[in-house]
Amino acid sequence: MAQDPLCLLCVEPRFPGRLGAVADWLVRTRGYRCWFYCNGVGPRDHWPPSTGRGLEVVRFEVGGVARERSVPWTRSLERGLCYAYGAWEVLEARRPGPIDVVLGRSHGLGSTLFVPAFAPRAPIVNLFDYYYLPRSYDLADDLAHRLPPDYVRWRQSANAMDLLDLENGVLPWTTSEWQRGLFPPEYRDDFFVQHDGVDLRRFRGEPRRAGSRSRAIAGRSVPEGALVVSFIAPEPDRLRGFDRFLSLSNRLIRERADVICVVLGGGPVRRGLDVEHFGADFGTLALRDDPPADPARLWMLGAVSPETVAELLRTTDLHVYPSRPFVPSRSLFEAMAAGAPVLAWDAEPVREVLDDGRTGRITPADDPERAALLALDLLADADTRQAIGEGAAAVSRERFDRDRCLSRLAGLLDDLAKRSYSPAIGGR
Structure with missing residues (x-):
């Protein structure tokens, strides 16, 4: 029979990545033992608390073109x-074992593709992020008339690894119905759809009212009575709409002397989706093309710890999410959790x-004037901001609470292990 608690193998290109928080929750709340195999690791202040205490991180090396930051589409x-x-x-x-169940993240790199050669009876649940359509969503619509031919060919072949994973007998998991709907119809019914959730405890704080308390962000004091407008992305890029935010922030700063705009995130563009700026510092380029109206009121704080992200979201009076059509970023769910x-x-x-109107405001993507007017209206109306924030926090508790979301995932993993585990796998 399966182990109790279960022994979990996680495979993802980078730790903690998307699965690190999932594995941490399973270790801390369900007592799982977890081996997390990855090629690279992020900063230690981003590592979850169970690392080294039930969650063991094991790095694997890659050869050939996998060592390169980007490759021609013909070699993807x-x-x-x-x-x-x-x-x-x-x-x-290393032969870890026993392994009851495998949790992987495809992410276009097929990290679990050969796991069945080692553990042939272990059920595999794979997280699928995104299925590329040749000329739709993300930046494809914006760049439609200037897409290089090689880039279009890459988009046509970019799903090959995910399709191999889907044909490899995994149980596919994705975090939204929209993501599921991108995949070919023959696979959609197989998907387990469940968001991986937000740790709501990180975002609890005092009720937000501008000027009602002293506030600080990353050690910088917010002037009394100031209104904080926030933008968060791992790197301020075009996909997540930093150019849109910058245009809006300049409008708000010009029209209101009490506005401070705060940007978290920094570094070069890492997503190949932005073929024009890959490897470049888009934030710097955008600031050059659209200089801040008042540099003292545009705080570019760069890459920060998760604690600073939570600090900002508990402090902000308006969070701006100007992303192009893509997988919703964690900052959107965390902003809702923070109210x-x-x-x-x-x-x-x-x-x-x-x-729209109950848990947030949605503005037309092609109407910057409408976005500015909506933002100004919200900044002028503290009661409406509070009502929308409270509505968002209530939905977050109902739909995106990590304890609820991952309890459903854990139930799936437990069931798969019980139904398929005979005899013990790997290391017995």
Whole structure:
């Protein structure tokens, strides 16, 4: 029979990535033992608390084109195979076990593709982020008339690794109905749809009213009576709409002397989706093209710890989410959890999360004037901001509470292990 608690193998290109918080929750609340196999690791202040205490991180090396930051589209499948092979090599060498269930993240790199060669009976649940359509969503619509031919060919082949995973007998998991709907119809009914949730405890704080208390962000004091407008992205890029935010922030700063705009995130563009700016510092380029109206009131705080993210979201008076159509970012869900009123640019994935007027405001993506007027109206009306923030926090408790979301995932993992575990796998 399966172990109680379960022994979990996680495979993702980078730790903690998306699955680190999931594995941490399973270890801390369900007593799972977890081996987390990855190629790279993020800063230690981003590591979850169970690391080294039931959650063991094991790095695997990759060879060939997988070592390169980007590759020609003709070699993207080869890159994914190198990742999958690197994970298998370390599994074979270290032979962790027993393994009751495997949790992987496809992420276009097929990290769990060869896991069945090591643990042939272990059920595999794979998180799928995004299925690329050749000329739709993300930045494809914006760049439609200037897409390089090689980039279009890449988009046509970019799903090859995910399709191999889907054909490899995994149980596919994704976090929204919109994401599920991007995949070919023959796979959609197989998907388990469940958001991975937000740790609501990190975002609890005093009721937000501008000027009602002293506030500080990353050690910088917010002047009494100031209104904080926030933007958060791992790197301020075009996909997440930093250019849109910058235009809006300049308008708000010009029209209101009490507005401070705060940006968290920094560094070069890492997503190949932005073919024009990949590897460049888009934030710096955008500031050069659209200089701040008052540099003293645009705080660019760069890459920060999760604690600073929570600090800002507990403090902000308006969180701006100007993303192009893409997988909703964690900052959107965290802003809702913190009870921050959100102004978001209209897109299908946004409408699945926000109810316009009740849990946020949604502005047409092609109407910057409308966005500015909505933002100014919200900044002028503290009662409306509070009502929207409270509505968002209530929905967050109902739909995006990590304890609820991951309890459902844990139930799935437990059931899969019980139904498929005979005899014990790997290491017995």
